[in-house]
Amino acid sequence: MVSANFSIFIIFGLSIISYILTKQMIPLFINKFLSANISGIDVHKASKPKLPESFGVVTGCIFLVTCFIFLPILYSPGSISVENFPHNEFVEMVASLLSICCMLLLGFIDDIFDLRWRHKLFFPTLASLPLLIVYHININSTTVLIPRQLRHIFGVSVDLGILYYIYMGMLAVFCTNAINIYAGVNGLEVGQSVIIALSVFVFNIIEYYGSARKSHVLSLYFILPFLGVSSSLLKYNWFPARVFVGDTYCYFAGMLFAVIAILGHFSKTMLLFFIPQVFNFIYSLPQLLHFIPCPRHRFPLLTKSGVLEPSYVEFSLNEISLIGKICFGILQKFHLIKVYRKDNIKVKCNNLTLLNITLVIFGSMHEEMLTTKLLMLQIICTGIAFTIRYPLASLFYDV
Incomplete structure (x- = not known):
């Protein structure tokens, strides 16, 4: 297995390629989406132009392809023996990609069939199951630290058991739908996701040499290609938008944030990066x-x-x-x-x-x-x- 520094250098290079590829692919699919009537009306323009919808599926697929190419490089047979193969880490990455892939598919189905809200709440729970199963098998840590001021009552930590898994499932539901309902103007869905991703990136760099380095390295493997494809999409979704991202992108971005928060063990920090989304959700x-x-x-x-x-x-x-x-x-x-x-x-x-x-x-x-x-x-x-x-x-x- 290649070193962490070198692997991050590789995924950074692949992320740049994904940015360029997304930038070139989006214009090629605009007419194809319009021909298939996958479109929507931009009601905030006087001319009410018809724009292609659901371009989150294009960026999501390029993200997945980037990660699939990265996996055999990261776990190349020549750099690691069978006896020392990090099975737990490999399974975590595959399960994460599976959850993101499922959410991308379900989001595209939502864009096509315009499903009801009760289905939108069920989708993230369903898509997060592979990740939660792997978390239970590999990690199964359900304890939370108690603030100093309350330790004389509850102790240093409390084991939440099944409640912790319910919390993680609800985190996936919140992240996907919080971005989805905080939308409605050109560039907002992708813009907020890019800023949250940059916040996570800075946090990972700060914690890179800390005790939880492995978790933050894993987070960087996902956040860098996400920034690559999203930055390119933002160019076409910014005012005046040439494409709509659809629920597909909101679900894709939300599930990605939930995945890295769960496997990176910084779900509370992730929620801090969602302050506007939390306010918008409570307000709504x-x-x-x-x-x-x-x-x-x-x-x-x-x-x-x-x-x-x-x-x-x-x-x-x-x-x-x-x-x-x-x-x-x-x-x-x-x-x-x-x-x-x-x-x-x-x-x-x-x-x-x-x-x-x-x-x-x-x-x-x-x-x-x-x-x-x-x-x-x-x-x-x-x-x-x-x-x-x-x-x-x-x-x-x-x-």
């Missing part, structure tokens, strides 16, 4: 759970002047449940929604997404500006994440 819950009416599409609306404004949902307070009324009251109290009252019963408020609340706070703006502001927020939250992970974590854990 009243509508996702239908405590407040939820329209099929909640993305911002294009005005006649060519800028975006928040989209709204109109409903009667008598129609929603008690929980819905409580959620509505809390959101209104903390100025997290903009409310228009038609009378004492009927109200209109912005849809509960980070995109809409950004437009409520800063006012109507151009689509490219909205994407830029949201990606800047992602970068700021990455800085907060590293602050929590290092200076603040030392107050609670021995780091």
Whole structure:
């Protein structure tokens, strides 16, 4: 088996090739996707152009091919004997690629057949099963460290048992769907994924010579080719977009982040890199759970002047449940929604997404500006994440 430094050099070179290949392949498939009617309407453009959809499948396939080529190089027969072959590590990589491949396929099926939300929640759980099985066989570590302040009650660590596997399965569900619901404008899905991937890359480099080096090397094997294909896709998905990435890319990216978080043993750190997505998910819950009416599409609306404004949902307070009324009251109290009252019963408020609340706070703006502001927020939250992970974590854990 080649050394870690040399293997990273190889995967870095392959990632550059994957970037170039993706950049060349995307234009070749645009007309093919349009001919197959795999397309969507860009509603945030006055001309309402028809763009090819689901280009996450192109980038995902190039990512998988890159990793498949890398595997025989990493585990070349000439560099390692049969007796010393790292079976556990090899199985972990194959299981990870299997989970990502399954999620890519299921995401493409979702784009084609436009499945319901209950299926979207089931897909990541199904795709993560090979990874969880391998984790159970090879690692089976289900203990979590307790903060210093609580160790006199719970001890140094607690074994969560089956609950830890449920947590990891839910992590896969969250990562895939959190990116999927935080979307709706050109460049946002790929842009946020690239920033999260860069955050993971920096974290892996910082921890490279630490005690968990092996886990971070494994993470780099996946994050580098992902950055290669995603950076190329971003060029075509940035405003004005020439292609749509579809649910395929969101599921592919989310599963990849879940995979490296689980096998790299830094799921809590990964969630810190998802701060905007966590806020958007929690903020969206009243509508996702239908405590407040939820329209099929909640993305911002294009005005006649060519800028975006928040989209709204109109409903009667008598129609929603008690929980819905409580959620509505809390959101209104903390100025997290903009409310228009038609009378004492009927109200209109912005849809509960980070995109809409950004437009409520800063006012109507151009689509490219909205994407830029949201990606800047992602970068700021990455800085907060590293602050929590290092200076603040030392107050609670021995780091």
